[in-house]
Amino acid sequence: MPPSPLSSETPVPHGIAPAARFNLAAHCLxxxxxxxxKTALILVGADGAERWTYGAxxxxxxxxxxxxxxxxxxxxxxxxxxxxxxxxxxxxxxxxxxxxxxxxxxxxxxxxxxxxxxxxxxxxxxxxxxxxxxxxxxxxxxxxxxxxxxxxxxxxxxxxxxxxxxRADDPAYLVYTSGTTSRPKGVLHAQRAILGRRPMYADWLGLTEADVLLHAGAVNWTYTLGVGLTDPWAQGATAVLYNGPRDPAVWPRLIEAHGATIFAAVPTVFRQVLKACDIARFDLSRLRHGVAAGEALAPRLIEDWHAATGTWIYESLGMSEVSTFISCRPGAPIRPGSPGRPQRGRRVSVLPVEGGTDPLPAGETGLLAVHRSDPGLMLGYWRRPEEEEAVMRGDWFVGGDLAAFDADGWLWFHGRNDDVMNALGYRVSPLEVEKALADCPGVLEAAVAETKVRADVSVITAFVVPRPGAALIEAAVLAHCGQHLAAYKCPRRVVLVDQIERTANGKVSRKAMARRFAAAAD
Known part of the structure; x- marks a missing residue:
């Protein structure tokens, strides 16, 4: 097949055959x-810092x-x-x-x-x-x-x-992610997955062994496990994490105290830092840049951060199945509104929504796809062969992101082709939340959708039809969800409605409900 002008001819180089001996943990250490x-990890808590050398x-x-x-x-x-x-x-x-x-x-x-x-x-x-x-x-x-x-x-x-x-193709770790079903699905990654992350070291993180990388996430999140820990260790750098009381003002203090050269977080954290403290009071002279993933990075936030710190935030886009593969490159100009371009060595294309394996030309919107030769691509979905079949088109893994490339190779994101929601960087299945809502006393029917709080911030909203005679209150519905769902999956607000919006064939129309809510709010 002729390559897309936005794809590389060469698969990501990883230097090993699938049958060769390779262990992810050995590579990281x-x-x-x-x-x-050398210090590998600094774990800062309320009572001080715990330090681990590479040897220990x-x-x-x-x-x-x-x-x-x-x-x-x-x-x-x-x-x-x-x-x-x-x-x-x-x-x-x-x-x-x-x-x-x-x-x-x-x-x-x-x-x-x-x-x-x-x-x-x-x-x-x-x-x-x-x-x-x-x-x-x-x-x-x-x-x-x-x-x-x-x-x-x-x-x-x-x-x-x-x-x-x-071996390189043997399984190493299993993470669960929300999809379009009511139950999370396991994404099985190979030992070679760590090698699939190498293109991002130059083309997103700008990471070398001289760096001190501070990550604002918790270790049980794959964004933190990768960018915050295994990536620095694979490069011989120092990782800094924090497990004390949550306070946005702590991050510039930690950057100053530990001489962090790279700060990684979701965009919301950068926004909170600017709002919570006078960042000019801190010595951030060693900080080269910030990196953001998990949710869209607003151009205004990039500008505000640069005005306050003199450094830029570089964005990326990825999937649980393959990690990040689109990003802005440190030292290169940023195109506000775009998460970046394919990292060098990646084969990335946009394919037609209705099917086919011929990449679309620049300017046309389709489904974002990554070539199966990428060593970072998952081994598959755990015991879900039918879902694996649904996301593979010939030699391409096709996710649910709608996007287009411009003539210069920059990606422009146009949302999801399915109803999967984004809650502060976590993918959340609406069906999983709706299943919990269905068991809530007094609820006849419910649907959930992403709704905008601001132009760059979305939350999960529950649209609930009460049972006849039921006196539902928002606090009771939210409390019920909190008993059955992780906090990041729970709706942030509840809207009582007379009926759930549906398409002509009877399916729940979450996008229509979100539009109706937005119109009412205006």
Whole structure:
């Protein structure tokens, strides 16, 4: 097939054959052999900073990996990680992969009900249960529970002499993401996934081993696990995370205190920092730039941040199935309103919505697609072959993002082709939220949609039809959702309506409801 003018002729170079020996954890900790005394991680909390050198982190991971290997789990077993925003989570993630198992990180925001559903779907064999989640022991009793005491005992084992002899295409970790169904689906990534991230080091992060990267997210989010931890370690840089009380003013303090050269966050955090404090009071002289992902970056926010700090924010666009592949490049001009261009070495195209594998020319809107040769592309959806088939077109993985390239190769995002919502950087299935709403006392029918708070900020809104005679109040509906859904999935507001908008064929029209709400608000 002739390449799109917006695609590279050459697949992403990764230097290994699929059958070659390669372990993601070993790759991330390879710097331990070259500079064991260099600081790999600074985890800042309310009581001070916890520091890990590359040498100490490598030894701890290999000790815990040896302990995991002694549990008698079957090869490829899933180890679910249910822990807080701490070093234990990070070490358990790497140790599971180092021992040849599949790490399954989960958000601490999930309810026990949601975690059980994920464990059942993945067939997890064990769960690492952090201190803050010990009260869930009974609800996860069907799994091999590894609590903090056992973690400490397992980590006392003699360290593995070497990492598990996995191949590049062997599974390494399993993350769950919301799609168009009522239940999250598992995205299975290979050991080689870390190599698929290399194009972003120059073309988005601008990351070298001399950098100190501060990430504003929690370790259980894949954005943080990747950009905040494994990417700095793969480059031999220093990662800084924070697990203290949430206060937007803490970020410039941390940039100053630890000499951060790169600050990574969602756009909302950058906005909160500018609003919460006088940023000019802090010494940000070592900060080269910020990077943003997860939600659209408003041009005005870029301008305001640059005026306040003298640095730019570089945006990116990606998918859980392949990470980021479109981005703005540090040192190069930004085109406000666009998340960037394909990273060098990527094969990215826009394909017709109605089908076909011939890339559309510049200026035409279609579905954003990534070539299957990309080493960062997932192995597949866990036990969902029908969904894998739906997203593959010949040699292209096709997501649900509508986009177009301009004549200069810049991407312009035109929303989703499906109803998947974006809540502060998290993808949320409307069906999953509607399923929880359907069980709420007094609710006859419900639908949810993204609605605009401001031009650059959207929230999840629930449109609810009350049962006859029911006296529904917004607080009760929101409280019910909070009992069954992670906080980021919960609606932020409830609108009582007489009926749910539908299309001519009877399907819920979420876009129509969002438009009606916007019109009423005006």
């Amino acid at each position: 390879a710097h331990a052999a070259r500079a064991p005394g 982190l490598d030894e701890k991971v290999r000790r815990l990996a040896a302990g995991f290997a002694g549990l008698g789990l079957e090869p490829g077993a899933r180890i679910l990680i249910r822990a807080g925003n701490d070093a234990g989570f990070v070490i358990a993630f790497l140790a599971a992969i180092a021992a040849g198992y599949v790490a399954q990180p989960t958000s601490s925001q999930l309810t026990l009900e949601e975690v059980r559903a994920l464990a059942d779907d993945s067939g997890a064999a064990a769960v690492v249960l952090g201190q803050d989640h010990l009260g869930e022991r009974a609800g996860l009793a069907h799994l091999r529970i590894i609590d903090p005491d056992e973690m400490a005992a397992l980590a006392a084992a003699p360290p593995l002499a070497g990492f598990a002899p996995t």
